[in-house]
Each structure stands twice: as C-alpha cells, then as structure tokens.
Amino acid sequence: MTPLRSMGIAALILTGFATVGTVLVAVTYTSTKDIIAEAQRAALEASLNQLVPADRYDNRVVEDQIEVVAPEWLGTDEPVAVYRARKNGQPVALFATPTAPDGYSGPIQLLVGVYADGALAGVRVLAHKETPGLGDGIDEKRSPWILAFAGKSLENPWPDAWKVKKDGGVFDQFTGATITPRAVVKATRKFLDYVRTHREQLFAVPPTAKGQLS
Known part of the structure; x- marks a missing residue:
C-alpha cells in the first residue's frame, strides 16, 4: 500500500x-x-x-417574567429579568437581580424581592468579589447582616435614612469596610424607587406573556 x-x-x-x-x-x-x-x-x-414562601403565590414565577433595561436604576446595561408572583391573578411580589456597581472590589449582584405593597421580602447576594473577612459580611453565609432588609420599605426607614450609619442612615456598616454595605444599601434603595415608579408596568403584563420594559 x-x-x-x-x-x-x-x-x-x-x-x-x-x-x-x-x-x-x-x-x-x-x-x-x-x-x-x-x-x-x-x-x-x-x-x-x-x-417569599411558596404558599404565598399560586403561579409559576419563573415563567411569569419580563426583561427590564434600566441602567440608572438597576446598575447594569444588560437586560435584567423580573419575575412576578401572583395569587388568584393578583400581584403578590416581584423579584429581580439588580447590581450594586460600586462595591469595593467590583460589582455585587443581588437578588431582591419586593411585595406588591412596596415592602422588601428580602435581599440576598448572588455574586461578589469583596474582601474575605471584611466586605464578605454581605453574604448570608458569613453574616446575618443582609437579613435586616426584610420588611424595609421607602417609608421604613424614610428615604433619607437609606444609608449606612456612618453616612447618617440606619443600616450597620462593617468595621473597616464601609464601601461594601454602602453599595448594597444604595442599590436596594434604587430598586425600591424603580418598583414604586414602575409598579403598574411591572405587574401589568399577563402571566403568559414576555416583554421588555425600559
């Protein structure tokens, strides 16, 4: 061959x-x-x-969503998915993943839930690069600090108090690490502002439809 x-x-x-x-x-x-x-x-x-406990709503939340493009409010130029929880067709809560762009070591991605009445269901940190032992106290696995957001709203505390205590607000900061909690408080407050000013649009799209809001 x-x-x-x-x-x-x-x-x-x-x-x-x-x-x-x-x-x-x-x-x-x-x-x-x-x-x-x-x-x-x-x-x-x-x-x-x-x-938000599953017994508070009766729809498939992950299938009831829209995409939002609102960099000034959500901290990113990318579309952000907003998921809606409903019971008997009525709004219960919505969830989104805004970004705190000004963390000490980079952007901090959050998961924020807001009830239809404007009160926070809670906040969690999905991703961050903050310094271990200092800024990583925003992570629920490291500290209960993030749990203090549950039940807060733009009336509790008043908008001017949505700051860390060092800046005259009501939220605790970490010893030697003020920038990180300040960024999370600011991003959460901005998202609450966005929900308040866009509530009807955020909840208005039928559960079976998907669209984009800006």
Whole structure:
C-alpha cells in the first residue's frame, strides 16, 4: 500500500470518528437540555422561595417574567429579568437581580424581592468579589447582616435614612469596610424607587406573556 493511500485511509478513519463524536454530542445535548433547564428553574425557584414562601403565590414565577433595561436604576446595561408572583391573578411580589456597581472590589449582584405593597421580602447576594473577612459580611453565609432588609420599605426607614450609619442612615456598616454595605444599601434603595415608579408596568403584563420594559 502506498504512503499516499495509507494517509487517505487514515484521514477517512479520523473523519469517521469525528462524525460519530459530533453525533453523540448532539444526541447527548438534545436529550439533556430539558433536564438541565428544569434543574435551573428549580434552583431559581428555591432561591425565590427563600424570600417569599411558596404558599404565598399560586403561579409559576419563573415563567411569569419580563426583561427590564434600566441602567440608572438597576446598575447594569444588560437586560435584567423580573419575575412576578401572583395569587388568584393578583400581584403578590416581584423579584429581580439588580447590581450594586460600586462595591469595593467590583460589582455585587443581588437578588431582591419586593411585595406588591412596596415592602422588601428580602435581599440576598448572588455574586461578589469583596474582601474575605471584611466586605464578605454581605453574604448570608458569613453574616446575618443582609437579613435586616426584610420588611424595609421607602417609608421604613424614610428615604433619607437609606444609608449606612456612618453616612447618617440606619443600616450597620462593617468595621473597616464601609464601601461594601454602602453599595448594597444604595442599590436596594434604587430598586425600591424603580418598583414604586414602575409598579403598574411591572405587574401589568399577563402571566403568559414576555416583554421588555425600559
């Protein structure tokens, strides 16, 4: 067998293996994508239920959503998904993931739940790069600080008091790390302002529809 013929056969064999591999990857993806998507939805629902108990609403929250583009309010130029909880068709709460862009070590991504009456269901930190032992006290796993937001609103405390105590507000700061809690308080207050001024639009889209609000 000539060297050229041997190379041709080897190339065909490699092509065959590549084709089979591609088919297997495609089949695996097709058969598992729905499972993965459902697992992601379940994880998101579990996070939302930390803020608003599942017995408070009767719709599939992760399927009742719109996308919001509001950089000045939400701290990011990217669209932010807003999920709505309803019971008997009536608004119960909404959830979103605004960003505190001015953390000490970078942006801090939050999960914020707000009841239809404007009171906070709660706040959690989804991602941050704050300094361990200092700014990471915003993480519920490290400190209960973030739990103090539950029940707060633009009337409790009054808007001017939505600051850390060092700035004349009511929220605690961390020893040696004021910038991080200040950023979270500011971002949460901005989101509450956004919900107040856009409440009707945020809740008005029918549960089966998806749209974009800015």
